[in-house]
Each structure stands twice: as structure tokens, then as C-alpha cells.
Amino acid sequence: NAGVTQTPKFRILKIGQSMTLQCAQDMNHNYMYWYRQDPGMGLKLIYYSVGAGITDKGEVPNGYNVSRSTTEDFPLRLELAAPSQTSVYFCASSYGTSGRGTQETQYFGPGTRLLVL
Amino acid sequence: GIQVEQSPPDLILQEGANSTLRCNFSDSVNNLQWFHQNPWGQLINLFYIPSGTKQNGRLSATTVATERYSLLYISSSQTTDSGVYFCAVRGAGNMLTFGGGTRLMVKP
Numbered sequence: 001n002a003g004v005t006q007t008p009k010f011r012i013l014k015i016g017q018s019m020t021l022q023c024a025q026d027m028n029h030n031y032m033y034w035y036r037q038d039p040g041m042g043l044k045l046i047y048y049s050v051g052a053g054i055t056d057k058g059e060v061p062n063g064y065n066v067s068r069s070t071t072e073d074f075p076l077r078l079e080l081a082a083p084s085q086t087s088v089y090f091c092a093s094s095y096g097t098s099g100r101g102t103q104e105t106q107y108f109g110p111g112t113r114l115l116v117l
Numbered sequence: 118g119i120q121v122e123q124s125p126p127d128l129i130l131q132e133g134a135n136s137t138l139r140c141n142f143s144d145s146v147n148n149l150q151w152f153h154q155n156p157w158g159q160l161i162n163l164f165y166i167p168s169g170t171k172q173n174g175r176l177s178a179t180t181v182a183t184e185r186y187s188l189l190y191i192s193s194s195q196t197t198d199s200g201v202y203f204c205a206v207r208g209a210g211n212m213l214t215f216g217g218g219t220r221l222m223v224k225p
């Protein structure tokens with residue numbers, strides 16, 4: 001298993017440009033997440049998905065969009081990039097059960113380093 | 118939302134020393150995880166431990182859910198233990214909230 005994969009590893013964007021960060025997992029996890037990590041800080045949740053076709057906002061969703069058309073893929077779209085979006089972006093996945101909302105161990109991808117100039 | 122505080126923020130150890138990292142949280146949790154972020158930025162899950170005690174080699178963790186804290190113990194530290202240790206918790210919702218981390222440097 002490749003686990004959680006992310007592309008690209010590094011990208012430089014100009015202000016106002018758009019891009020899509022790709023995330024895929026091959027563990028058949030139903031939950032997937034996007035986080036951002038600013039320098040010297042912890043991770044903040046941008047968006048998450050509990051299954052194909054279902055997405056929800058996290059703590060810092062402004063300026064981003066997501067979609068979840070398959071179990072495996074969870075792309076993050078940046079529209080009109082701003083310098084404040086310079087960060088490292090991590091995708092993660094986990095197996096969760098409905099009802100009590102139990103979610104177990106989260107597995108992280110290697111991250112995408114984004115610089116907006 | 119739930120608050121997560123980690124201490125100490127920074128820690129420097131000599132190789133072979135032991136250490137205890139602490140995570141305090143402000144509300145009841147259904148999920149608590151400890152992660153290690155290595156100097157290359159990779160995040161590795163160490164423990165899923167909403168309550169009780171677990172051990173994995175030189176690392177162990179204890180969560181006392183009723184008193185809203187968790188401890189991560191590192192024994193006989195090695196230089197490869199360097200990096201940032203994060204505690205993350207989930208309360209009633211679906212979101213995992215991360216603490217600010219403890220930066221550990223182990224010197225040879």
C-alpha cells in the first residue's frame with residue numbers, strides 16, 4: 001500500500017492564480033481531511049469528508065474548496081491564491097464509523113509546500 | 118471549541134535521557150492521538166489513546182480522560198527522536214484539534 005499520497009511536493013504560485021492539490025489514499029478509508037501548517041505552528045483543519053459525496057468545513061475553510069467524488073481521492077482547490085495561503089498542506093485519512101462518529105488513527109501524506117508570491 | 122495546550126514548548130535532551138511531554142485539553146474527548154513530526158516534516162502517528170496506557174518500544178503514553186490530560190514518555194532518547202511532538206484531540210464533533218507542539222532536540 002502506498003498509504004496517503006500528495007502531489008505536487010512543492011509549488012510556487014503568483015497572487016491570484018489557482019491550483020489544485022491532489023490527495024489519494026489506497027487504504028479504503030472513508031474519512032479524509034485537509035490541514036494546513038504554518039511555520040512553527042500546529043495543524044489547522046481546512047475541510048474534511050466522511051465519505052464520497054460528503055464534505056464539510058473545518059476551522060479555516062475560507063479561500064479553499066474541496067470535492068469527494070470517489071473514496072480514494074480528495075482534491076483541494078485554491079482559487080485566487082493569496083500570500084496568506086503560503087503554508088504546508090497535509091492530507092490525511094482514517095477509518096471512521098457512523099453513529100458515535102468514532103474515528104481512529106489518522107494517517108498523513110508527505111505534505112505539499114506552497115509559496116504564494 | 119476544545120483547547121489543547123502542550124508543555125513544555127521546547128525541550129533539549131542529551132542522548133540517553135528520559136522525558137515526559139504533557140497535553141492538557143479543555144473538554145471531554147472521544148479521540149486523542151500523539152504524532153511525531155520529524156525534521157523533514159513527515160507526520161507519524163505514535164499512539165491512538167483516548168484513555169488508558171499504551172507502550173511501543175521506548176515510547177509510552179497515558180491518558181487520564183477524567184482529569185483531561187495525556188502524557189507521552191520517551192525513555193533512553195536517541196537523536197532520531199528529535200522533531201516536534203503533537204497531541205491532537207477530538208471532542209463531540211468531527212474535527213481533530215492540534216496542540217501547539219513540543220519541539221524536542223536530542224543532542225549526541
